[in-house]
Amino acid sequence: MESNYDILGIGEGSTQKDIRDAFRRLALQVHSDRGGESAKFIRIKQAYEDLKVGKKYPDTPLEKLRSSRVFSGDADAEVRRRNEIIGREVSAxxxxxxxxxxxxRRASITGTRMFGSKTLGEMEMEVKANGALHMKGNYMAGSIAYDGPVIMQGSISSPSWxxxxxxxxxxxxxxxxxxxxxENRYRIENGASVTAEAGNVIVGNVFGRKYRVDDPDGRVGVYTMREHRTRLRAPRGRIIVENAVNTVSLEGDIVMLLxxxxxxxxxxxEVLVYGSKITHDCDIRLKQNGVVRFFERNSVLGLSDDSTISLENGKSLHLRTIKSRRIRDLDDGLVEDPAQYAKGATMVGDGFAVTYDMLDSLVKDRGGLEWRGILGRGR
Incomplete structure (x- = not known):
């Protein structure tokens, strides 16, 4: 088995100075800013940290498993106790x-340092000359706030326990x-929260988590559902994601997704939907004077009739309404030059701007025939 000395390329009799010098030399060679790979840097850094405390060999896969949050060989109480210790460590x-x-950041100087847990993996954090914070590695638990841009190279999760x-x-x-x-398959998942108070959030796929918990009294067929809702917020900017799946909330001035x-x-x-799938339990909450656009020409096929658009004035309607509504049939004044659209063109597809006023006009008062006809079905 390769030892930590082997990883750093030094002999077993090396002094602490030799160990430190070897780490610094290798770190300069493999650092990502010099064209190296982050995984190699983290491996070298781990070997250096181990040797500082006299640990000759890195953890084996089994040792990592036994000390990790996913190890299930102990009793549940012991697993929870261990997880809480790890969570407290990472949070601190x-x-x-x-x-x-x-x-x-306040001193306008740069620096690089490792943070995190040896069990769950460490992260390299670097403050750049432009004030941006670069985080390299997977973010697993805890809170952090930063007064500047953040660049992430890794996935983000949150403890489920x-x-x-x-x-x-x-x-x-x-x-x-x-x-x-x-390309790197980075994701945000499991109830994590990311907020850009005055900027944009630009990420990949976003997943929440929803799971069933059996009845504690053992009653058959009785259970409750628990959620770990993943949340992204950019109240004054854009949120750009690939797919949002399974208990996710996106709140921004503009939201763009597949x-x-x-x-x-x-x-x-403003909501821009570039893909062709919205399931029945999804909701778009449109703000006053807002607009929704569906760009996929055939997106009407993948939009569930029962998914909804809710308006800031309290009204809402199912997507079946705009899937079947022809643009030429909208009330006068809602569409500029309706004759430019094909006779059968509906409000969904080709990026047509479905405005707040259009949606509001399709939903009459609660006592009206159209409200009952559109929203009453399937309930």
Missing amino acids: EMLEAQEWAGAL TQEFGTNIVVRRGDFKMVNPL NMEDNVQISAR
């Missing part, structure tokens, strides 16, 4: 990272961006 590390990065150490990333100024999230599947909620002034 993220608070320390926040203080460290904030101090560098407790809300106390939940992941909450807040960018007070600037954007939150993932680096090539689709598909919405399984209990996804969007709240925005």
